Amino acid sequence: xxxxxxxxxxxxxxxxxxxxxxxxxxxxxxxxxxxxxxxxxxxxxxxxxxxxxxxxxxxxxxxxxxxxxxxxxxxxxxxxxxxxxxxxxxxxxxxxxxxxxxxxxxxxxxxxxxxxxxxxxxxxxxxxxxxxxxxxxxxxxxxxxxxxxxxxxxxxxxxxxxxxxxxxxxxxxxxxxxxxxxxxxxxxxxxxxxxxxxxxxxxxxxxxxxxxxxxxxxxxxxxxxxxxxxxxxxxxxxxxxxxxxxxxxxxxxxxxxxxxxxxxxxxxxxxxxxxxxxxxxxxxxxxxxxxxxxxxxxxxxxxxxxxxxxxxxxxxxxxxxxxxxxxxxxxxxxxxxxxxxxxxxxxxxxxxxxxxxxxxxxxxxxxxxxxxxxxxxxxxxxxxxxxxxxxxxxxxxxxxxxxxxxxxxxxxxxxxxxxxxxxxxxxxxxxxxxxxxxxxxxxxxxxxxxxxxxxxxxxxxxxxxxxxxxxxxxxxxxxxxxxxxxxxxxxxxxxxxxxxxxxxxxxxxxxxxxxxxxxxxxxxxxxxxxxxxxxxxxxxxxxxxxxxxxxxxxxxxxxxxxxxxxxxxxxxxxxxxxxxxxxxxxxxxxxxxxxxxxxxxxxxxxxxxxxxxxxxxxxxxxxxxxxxxxxxxxxxxxxxxxxxxxxxxxxxxxxxxxxxxxxxxxxxxxxxxxxxxxxxxxxxxxxxxxxxxxxxxxxxxxxxxxxxxxxxxxxxxxxxxxxxxxxx
Ligand code: ARG
Ligand code: GLU
Numbered sequence: 001x002x003x004x005x006x007x008x009x010x011x012x013x014x015x016x017x018x019x020x021x022x023x024x025x026x027x028x029x030x031x032x033x034x035x036x037x038x039x040x041x042x043x044x045x046x047x048x049x050x051x052x053x054x055x056x057x058x059x060x061x062x063x064x065x066x067x068x069x070x071x072x073x074x075x076x077x078x079x080x081x082x083x084x085x086x087x088x089x090x091x092x093x094x095x096x097x098x099x100x101x102x103x104x105x106x107x108x109x110x111x112x113x114x115x116x117x118x119x120x121x122x123x124x125x126x127x128x129x130x131x132x133x134x135x136x137x138x139x140x141x142x143x144x145x146x147x148x149x150x151x152x153x154x155x156x157x158x159x160x161x162x163x164x165x166x167x168x169x170x171x172x173x174x175x176x177x178x179x180x181x182x183x184x185x186x187x188x189x190x191x192x193x194x195x196x197x198x199x200x201x202x203x204x205x206x207x208x209x210x211x212x213x214x215x216x217x218x219x220x221x222x223x224x225x226x227x228x229x230x231x232x233x234x235x236x237x238x239x240x241x242x243x244x245x246x247x248x249x250x251x252x253x254x255x256x257x258x259x260x261x262x263x264x265x266x267x268x269x270x271x272x273x274x275x276x277x278x279x280x281x282x283x284x285x286x287x288x289x290x291x292x293x294x295x296x297x298x299x300x301x302x303x304x305x306x307x308x309x310x311x312x313x314x315x316x317x318x319x320x321x322x323x324x325x326x327x328x329x330x331x332x333x334x335x336x337x338x339x340x341x342x343x344x345x346x347x348x349x350x351x352x353x354x355x356x357x358x359x360x361x362x363x364x365x366x367x368x369x370x371x372x373x374x375x376x377x378x379x380x381x382x383x384x385x386x387x388x389x390x391x392x393x394x395x396x397x398x399x400x401x402x403x404x405x406x407x408x409x410x411x412x413x414x415x416x417x418x419x420x421x422x423x424x425x426x427x428x429x430x431x432x433x434x435x436x437x438x439x440x441x442x443x444x445x446x447x448x449x450x451x452x453x454x455x456x457x458x459x460x461x462x463x464x465x466x467x468x469x470x471x472x473x474x475x476x477x478x479x480x481x482x483x484x485x486x487x488x489x490x491x492x493x494x495x496x497x498x499x500x501x502x503x504x505x506x507x508x509x510x511x512x513x514x515x516x517x518x519x520x521x522x523x524x525x526x527x528x529x530x531x532x533x534x535x536x537x538x539x540x541x542x543x544x545x546x547x548x549x550x551x552x553x554x555x556x557x558x559x560x561x562x563x564x565x566x567x568x569x570x571x572x573x574x575x576x577x578x579x580x581x582x583x584x585x586x587x588x589x590x591x592x593x594x595x596x597x598x599x600x601x602x603x604x605x606x607x608x609x610x611x612x613x614x615x616x617x618x619x620x621x622x623x624x625x626x627x628x629x630x631x632x633x634x635x636x637x638x639x640x641x642x643x644x645x646x647x648x649x650x651x652x653x654x655x656x657x658x659x660x661x662x663x664x665x666x667x668x669x670x671x672x673x674x675x676x677x678x679x680x681x682x683x684x685x686x687x688x689x690x691x692x693x694x695x696x697x698x699x700x701x702x703x704x705x706x707x708x709x710x711x712x713x714x715x716x717x718x719x720x721x722x723x724x725x726x727x728x
Contacts, residue, residue, distance in 0.1 A: 024591035024655035025692040026579040027273050029179075029186070030054035030062055031131050033588060036577060041590055045266030047670045053270070053588065056130045061672050062586060063252035065270050066125040066230075068664055073271035074125060074228070075666035077256065077674065078723035081230040081248035082199065083125065084707070085664035086679045087207030088330075090226035092323045093120045094201045100316060108203040110715045117197035117229055119241045125196055125230055128586045129172055129189040134162055138176060138185040148560050155185070162187055171237060179580040180570070181279065181563040188585060193238045195231035195245050200717055202226075202710050203627050204322075209613065211623030212329045216337050216683045218604055220651045220700050221613035224679040225707050227720065254666055255725045256704055257673035258641070261593060261652060263606055268590040269656040269678050269699060271665025273582035276689045279566045281376065282351035283383040284558075285690060289342050291387065292394060293335040299398045300332035302457040310450045320445055334660075334686050341687025341696065350691065354569075361572045372568050379561050386554040392547035395465055399458035400539060404451045405490065408442055409536040411435065416533075448490065456486050462539070469542045474535060489532045582659050589662075589699075591655030596698055598684060606698075610634060610648040610706075633713055641728070642709035650706045652676060653698040659689050667701045673727060676701030 028037050034050035041050075053061045068074035072089035076082065087094075091105070097118050098105045111117045138158045142151055159176035166174040166189055176187045201207060206223040214220055231245035232238060239245055277284070307325050311318040342348075355376055362372045400406055415431055423431075460482055467475060477485045570578050595606040614634050618624040633639070642648050654667065658678055667676035680700040681688070688697040708726070712718045 024589070024694055024697070025657050025688075026577075027276070027582050027587035027589050027657055027659075028579055029131075030128075030586055030588055031133070031186075037588075037590075041266075041268075044590070044592070045670045046268070046590070048672050052672060059251040061252060061254075061270060061668070062128055064250060064254050065586065065666060066127055067272045067584070067586075068125050068228075069123050071274070071661060072663045073661065073665040073678075075270075075664070075674065075677075076230075076250040076253040078253055078725075079249060080723055081232070081250060082253075082720065082723055083196070083228045083230055084666075084674075084677055085226060085228065086677060086702075087201060087222075087224045087226045088326065088679070089664045090198065090201060090228065091207070091326070093123060093198055094226065095319070095323050096120070097198065098319065100319060103319065104201065105319065105322065106204050108201055108206070108715065109198065110200045110717045111198070112717065112719075114247075117199050119195065119197050120228075121241065123196045123228075124192050124194050125228075126190050126192045129191055131186050131188050131585075133184065134176060134187045135184045137162060148556050155182075159185070159187075177583055177585055179583070180578070181566045181581070182559065183563060183567050183570075184580070186585070191238065193230045193232065193248060195239060195241045197229050197231060199227040199229050200711065200715065200720065202714070205625045205627050206630065206710060206714075208326070209624070209626075210616070212326070212333065213623050215330060216333050216680060216686065218653055218682045218698065218700055219608045219612065220680065221608055221610075221616060222651065222679065223702060223706055223710050225677050225702050225710075227711075253725075254668070254672075254674040255727055256708070257669055257671070257675050258705055258708070258726055258728045259669075260644070261607075261649070261669075261675055261703070263593050263595065265593045266590070266670040267592055267654040267656055267675070268588055268668050269658055269662060269665045270588050270668065271586070271658070271662045271678065272584055273587055273589075273659040274584050274661030276582040276659050278579075278581055278690065278692070279562070279569060280351070280690060281379050281383070281562075281565065282348050282355055283380045285342065285351055286348050287383055287387060287390070288690065289339050289348065292390065293339040295391065295394050296398055297332060297335050297339075299395075299458065299461055300328055300335075302461075303402070303454050304329050304332060306450055306453040306457070310447065310453075317447060317450075320447065321450070333683075337683035337686040338689065341684040341693070342690060344684060345687060345691055345693045345696070347687065347691045358569070358572060362568075368568075372564075375561065375565055375568065379558070379565065382554060382557050382561060386551075386558060389547055389551040389554060392466055392543070393551050395462050396543050396547065399461045400543075403455050403458060404442075404446060405455065405532060406536050408439070408446075409532050410540065411438055411442075412533065413537065413540075452487065452490050455489070456483055459486050466547075468546075469539050470535075471538055474538060489535050582661070584661055589656040589658055591657070591699075593652060594655045594698065595653065596682070596696060598682075598696070604653070606653045607649060607703075608651045609644075610639075610650055613650055627714075629714055638713060639709065640713055642705050642713070644705070648706060648709050649703040651700055652703055653682065653700050655694065655697060656699045657688060657692060657697060658699040662699070667699075674704055676704050677707065 031054060033041075033054055038050040051060065055062075064076040066074045066076070066083065068083070068085045068089055072085055074083045074085035074089070077084050094109060095105045097109065109118075138155055140158065141154050146154070162176055163174040166187060172189050172191050174187055174189050176185055178185055202223050202225070207226065208224070209222045210217070210220060214222065230248040231241070232248040233242075233245060236249050280288075304325065307321055307328075311321050311325065359376065362368045412435065415435055418428065418431060459478075462469060463475070463478060470478065593606050595604045597603045614626060614631070616624050617626040617631075637643075637646070639648050656667070656678075658665070658681060662678050663680075665678040666674050667678050669675045678699050678701045682696070682698045682700065685697040687693065708721060711720055
């Protein structure tokens with residue numbers, strides 16, 4: 001045997017190993033599936049072609065997937081526009097239709113006929129019509145001498161021109177997005193529907209079973225699904241809500257598989273993952289794990305404790321705050337899992353090893369030395385410089401703007417500016433009316449005591465890390481008795497006028513009454529003597545002047561360095577197939593139904609069932625209440641055709657690479673049929689946003705058979721199943 005042959009054999013063994021090790025990592029770009037993934041997917045069991053999944057010439061699976069409400073994914077499951085997504089994706093809509101008397105959030109909602117489907121102003125779903133690689137057009141006029149700012153302007157201009165050209169004369173929209181940190185650019189042509197109605201949602205105790213205790217945890221027993229319907233005009237085009245609209249007829253909808261699901265079965269997830277950062281340096285990962293995540297965790301922990309106490313003591317408060325609480329707690333727990341997971345896989349160390357190899361690769365070649373020798377040291381320095389501003393940004397976003405009174409008080413700023421610069425009486429009247437309208441709606445839901453308690457914690461946090469953000473006078477008062485000072489912010493004129501909107505008119509009137517000329521001008525604007533207003537404006541202004549500009553400046557620099565680093569890594573690892581970080585564009589992930597071992601003594605099988613759900617029941621724990629009807633079905637074993645081995649499947653896990661935004665995504669089998677709805681990941685697996693570990697990363701889905709069981713047997717809405725194409 002020749003040495004060459006031997007070597008290539010060895011190489012091949014290695015390359016098989018490589019693809020096995022990275023088998024399930026990756027969020028792949030639909031238009032490149034045929035080029036990069038088709039063969040691999042088919043070798044793993046896929047029975048379709050890439051063209052069946054994404055095609056610009058005929059209906060394909062992508063025509064049955066939508067971005068739902070901006071942050072989630074949904075899938076079409078009938079020829080009449082019926083759409084399936086998660087309960088937690090539709091939750092705020094269900095909440096908005098609920099009152100204490102008709103509490104759909106708590107008890108569930110099922111439209112028993114079309115006329116009972118509830119409209120949701122502002123809710124949209126977006127289809128991808130097609131995508132194209134426009135890298136050369138976008139980067140055409142760049143030169144290597146350009147500054148980042150110049151580069152940005154040229155890219156903006158080219159993108160805007162393409163976005164305009166590509167959809168001229170249509171009702172579509174177009175958006176150019178960057179990939180691989182700005183090394184490539186693709187354009188997305190989309191179609192957005194605006195009349196999306198609520199069809200059904202299970203009670204909270206099913207849709208959120210296990211609550212925050214089980215969130216991000218496997219084994220899981222949550223029926224995290226809800227149903228909506230897309231409506232269109234008589235020509236099947238998007239239209240604003242109208243009673244005359246008709247159910248949308250999609251180009252494609254998913255068949256539903258009730259067939260047996262086995263460990264090892266091929267699966268894929270088609271959806272809109274939001275954000276991953278797979279190509280970070282060790283410096284960035286270290287900052288994330290040691291500084292950013294812990295700070296966010298500690299702020300949220302206190303915020304949640306305040307809310308929980310209030311919710312537990314008042315059912316109306318509970319209804320008002322449920323959705324918000326779930327949102328805060330969700331990422332609170334995610335940050336914890338992510339930090340843990342990254343420590344567990346030694347992410348920083350692995351990145352350092354890669355950087356060491358990178359250094360060797362650079363040093364081995366003169367050209368590379370010229371291009372890349374300074375790259376890593378510069379990245380390290382910039383991350384160090386960035387740290388305090390990043391911390392400031394986290395504090396501003398997590399501890400400051402999350403306080404309701406801050407948002408409220410800030411909304412007066414425009415009025416104040418107008419008054420300072422002088423404003424015509426008519427203009428002022430319009431602005432005041434707008435402000436009053438806003439203040440009224442704010443007041444309707446404002447929970448002053450929760451906000452005050454949160455403010456006590458959060459303002460202290462802000463000052464702990466950034467004392468310079470207040471004036472000396474404010475700091476002195478705060479240091480003397482922080483609770484007293486913070487409470488006093490809540491009991492001065494502007495916030496007092498919360499109690500009576502009339503006071504706002506009065507205040508303006510009082511201050512402008514004597515100034516008869518047409519143009520009204522107040523030296524200090526509005527709220528000059530108002531403690532809360534002064535506090536909020538000082539912090540905001542300091543942030544805008546001292547933190548934000550530096551944050552942005554360094555962030556831009558980091559973007560540019562990371563772009564070069566990503567490109568260099570791709571040059572170095574020519575045998576590795578790179579996928580771009582998630583950026584809220586449509587992606588396909590594939591893997592298989594697969595259990596995992598979180599540690600040496602525990603191994604999880606990938607399926608959960610109704611018997612285990614019932615075993616978790618605890619009527620005294622609001623997160624583990626089982627609705628009476630479900631228990632009855634269980635006791636009578638009234639499972640109909642949804643029974644599998646004497647129970648009903650509830651959730652399953654698989655090794656598809658997913659992230660936030662993939663919620664509600666269709667989970668498909670080798671034939672492209674729907675087997676579940678993605679809604680979560682296991683805790684350690686969340687580290688995959690930064691570093692994917694094939695032994696730990698699992699996505700969690702509601703088994704479609706549980707969804708059908710709940711719709712049919714629990715809700716008695718079998719008529720909805722008649723619309724679907726169910727394969728048995
Ligand atoms: N962790 C899932 C996601 O990121 C589910 C969140 C909703 N559930 C909850 N208990 N908060 O969206
Ligand atoms: N629940 C997440 C979402 O809302 C999906 C879980 C994840 O982050 O993977 O998108």
